[in-house]
Amino acid sequence: MLSEGQLLALHVLANGIADVAFSLSLGALAAFTWKTLPAVYDRKLFLLIGLAALLMAAVQPVQLVVLTAGMTGAASFAELTPQFRDVLSTHAGWILLPQAIAAVATAAAALIPSPRRLRFTLIAASLFALSLFRSASGHAASDGNYSLRELAQWVHLAATGVWAGGVMVSARLLPSLRETQLQHANGERLSLQSATAIVFIVVSGIWNTWLGVDADIQGALHTRWALLLGIKLLFVLAALALGATNRRILQQPPTDQTMHQLSSTLRMEAVLMLAILLLSAWLGSVAPAA
Structure with missing residues (x-):
């Protein structure tokens, strides 16, 4: 069976993949809402949502295996299998099933042909x-269901x-x-869409951090x-700097050169987004400071 360190790495990887896939789905859906891409890309966007x-x-079965191994300490897969039912009865376990169902429903809605609006x-x-x-x-x-913390997290x-x-x-797709x-x-x-999302990210992020350390900022400073x-905040600041660069580029007259610059900074920003999502998955696997 995997060691504790390997289980943690697998847990972070599974959560990271889920976070990236979820973000791609929401990003593609937002492209319809904000019209950041023309209708000619509808088919690609629906396909992207479905595959994501x-x-x-x-990923949900992988997360169940990792969760069960961490909870029970099973030494082999044969010992692990009988424990699934008990783990699924816990909050951390049962919440995986509706996520899988909702993901399959999303894929079916995206991949099965139907009228665009439907x-x-x-x-x-x-x-x-x-x-x-x-x-x-x-x-x-940790604060129970239907809590302010879950609302902030959502x-x-x-x-x-x-x-x-x-x-x-x-x-x-934009280039x-x-x-x-x-x-x-x-x-x-896209710039307006990002700016709107960032406002909500900052407010909810501050609230989440405050709750995560139980209002004890000083006591949290020297924890993992x-x-x-x-580290995550440094990547976020770098992404914000690139976003500001994109905004300055968009204030110039549209030419081949300025649009090439926009494409380059967007690609760099996308790499930072991947890093931020993986760091978020890692952060979620570490016990809160409090």
């Missing part, structure tokens, strides 16, 4: 349900997905637009949790 949702569903509505409803269940797991669940999770996912999706005017217009809408949070 299937990946989220596939497909969009079903995807939005499924992702909303998925986000609620995801916000009810991890540290946020806002933070959704806003992060819109920001990070929107950047990653646009970094891949393929041939007209500079179209790139510029869609880039401006605080160290990881500090």
Whole structure:
């Protein structure tokens, strides 16, 4: 069986993959809402949402195995299997099942052909349900169900997905637009989308941190949790700096050169988003400072 360190690494990897897939789904959905990409990309966006949702569903069994191994200390998979039912009866265990169901529902809504508006509505409803269940797991669940901490976590999770996912999706698809005017217009809408999401991220992030350390900031300064949070904040600041650079580029007349600069900074920002999401998964696997 895997060692404690290997289980932690697998747990962080599984959570990181789920966070990235969830962000890509929300980013693609936001592209419809904010019209950051033209209708010609609808098929690609629906396909991206479907594949990302299937990946989220596939990660849930891995998370169950890691959770069961951590809870029971089983030394082999044969010892692990009988423990699944007991683990699924716990809050940390049962919350995985509705996440998997919501992910499969999202994938079905995205991949099964239907009228555009109906497909969009079903995807939005499924992702909303998925986000609620995801916000009810991890540290946020320590205050019980339907708590202010879970509400703050839901806002933070959704806003992060819109920001990070929107950047990653646009970094891949926006440069393929041939007209500079179209790139510029869609880039401006992406900038507004990101700025709106960042406001919610900052407010919910401060609230989450305050609750995470039980209002004891000084006592949290020398913990691993605080160290990881500090590293994550450095990446967030770097991403914000790139976002500000994008905004300055968009204030210039749209030319091939300025749109090439926009594409370059978007790609760098997308890499930072991946790092931020993986650090968030790691942070969620470490006990809160308090």
